Amino acid sequence: MVTDGNDPYSTFNISDLKIENYVNRLFIDIIGREPLDVELEANVTRLKAGSLKREVRDSIIYSLMTDTTYKENEFSYKAAFTQNLYNIAKVRCLEGASDAEFELRIGILKNGALIDSLLGNLDGYYLAQYLIKLDEAVLESRQALYDGVINYHEMYGLMINNSIYNIINMNTFNYVRATFDQLLWRLPTTGEFDRSFNMIEYNQTATLFGSVGSDKKDYIQILISSNEMLEGMVIWSFQTLLSRPPTADEMVTLLPVYIQMHDINWVMAQILVTDEYANFR
Numbered sequence: 001m002v003t004d005g006n007d008p009y010s011t012f013n014i015s016d017l018k019i020e021n022y023v024n025r026l027f028i029d030i031i032g033r034e035p036l037d038v039e040l041e042a043n044v045t046r047l048k049a050g051s052l053k054r055e056v057r058d059s060i061i062y063s064l065m066t067d068t069t070y071k072e073n074e075f076s077y078k079a080a081f082t083q084n085l086y087n088i089a090k091v092r093c094l095e096g097a098s099d100a101e102f103e104l105r106i107g108i109l110k111n112g113a114l115i116d117s118l119l120g121n122l123d124g125y126y127l128a129q130y131l132i133k134l135d136e137a138v139l140e141s142r143q144a145l146y147d148g149v150i151n152y153h154e155m156y157g158l159m160i161n162n163s164i165y166n167i168i169n170m171n172t173f174n175y176v177r178a179t180f181d182q183l184l185w186r187l188p189t190t191g192e193f194d195r196s197f198n199m200i201e202y203n204q205t206a207t208l209f210g211s212v213g214s215d216k217k218d219y220i221q222i223l224i225s226s227n228e229m230l231e232g233m234v235i236w237s238f239q240t241l242l243s244r245p246p247t248a249d250e251m252v253t254l255l256p257v258y259i260q261m262h263d264i265n266w267v268m269a270q271i272l273v274t275d276e277y278a279n280f281r
Contacts, residue, residue, distance in 0.1 A: 014052060014280050016044065016048075018278070018279055018280060019044050019047055019048065019052070020040060020044055021279065022047070022277075022278040022279065022280070023035055023039075023040055023043045023044055023047070023060075024040065025277075025278075026043075026060065026061065026064060026272060027039070027064065029240075029241055029272070030061065030064040030065060030077075030081055030084065030268075030272070031064055031074070031077055031080035031081050031084055032080060032083065032084035032087065033074075033080070043060055046060065047060070052278075052280065054273055057272070057273045057278070058269060058273055061268075061269050061272050061273060062265070062269065063077060064077045064081060065077070065078065065081050065265050065268075065269075066078050066081075066265075078146065079146065082142055082145050082146040083142065085145065085152055085155070085264075086141065086142040086145065086155070088240065089152075089155050089156055089159050090159065092156075092159070092182055092236075093156065093159035093160055093165060093182050094159055094162075094164055094165060094168065095168060097164050099139055101164065102135050102138055102139055102162075102164065103139070105135055105163055105164060106132055106135050106136060109128045109131050109132045109135070109163065110128070110132060112124070112128050113125050113128035113129055113132070116128060131162075131163045134158075134161055134162045134163065135162050135163055135164070137158050137161075137162070138158050138159065138162050141155045141158045141159075151262045151263075151264070152233070152264040153224060153229055153230060153233050153262070153264070154224055156182075156183055156224065156229075157220050157221070157223070157224040160178075160179050160182070160183070160220065161216075161217075161220050172197055172200045172201040173197065175200065176188060176193055176196045176197055176200065177193070179220075179223060180192070180196075183223060183224075183229055183232050184223075184228050184229065184231070184232040185232045185235040185236065185239075185245075186232075192208065195207065195208050196208060196219055199213050199214060199215065199216070199218065199219050200215070200216045200219050203215050208222050208223075208226075209222055209223075209226040209227075209228055210226075211225070211226070227255075227259055230255065230258050230259050230262075231251070231255055233258070233264060233267070234246055234250075234251060234254050234255055234258060234267055237264070237267045237268050237271055238250070238271065241268065241271045241272065241277060242271060242276065242277060254267055254270060
């Protein structure tokens, strides 16, 4: 007897609908869009033919992250993945500020620099030039990530060091708390806050996470280079993909490898390949 409304089940007791949902979710989380019908069908067939084995899931995940074959409207899966990571970083740190907002800000700064140059205000001119370079670095970070010039956690150093971020977090008190929250997924201890504040506000030499700095540039470099930052990126991966923090065991398993490799693709893949993420349980 056939019962209406039942999903067909495969030989390994996972419904076709669950497999389709898994592929759909992979596309959205990795490249920021749903699969086309032909992409959905091909990858569902691939997973079923491979009995949902880990290596088959891995191959699909890494294809979406690294394939440079030309695709209309997005250039390639790798380009779309890079764009998605870039967008997520801007949402996390910059309230989703668009490239157009940065370009407008750069235009304002360039106009101000020209006026300062004509008036002989060299301090204002050089400050504007410095801020222009910081804002341009944000826009250039997407290509730098694609080319492997920077790692993903280093992109966040650019996201917290530009004129728009300074407007959002207008004083050192807010800046220190925001950078800890957004990058490390926690607030600073009293000691960490005091040392960070003095380093940025008063250019005082201080030690943070075992490194010495004496200004805002040093603070950012210390933050980005710390193991605490990489731990924050593991937390980011779990929160983004599973909407939960990693367990202690998951952190102990993933963090040492990430510290050595600096490969966010690998961290994400360890989550994307799981039955928990795929809802195959």
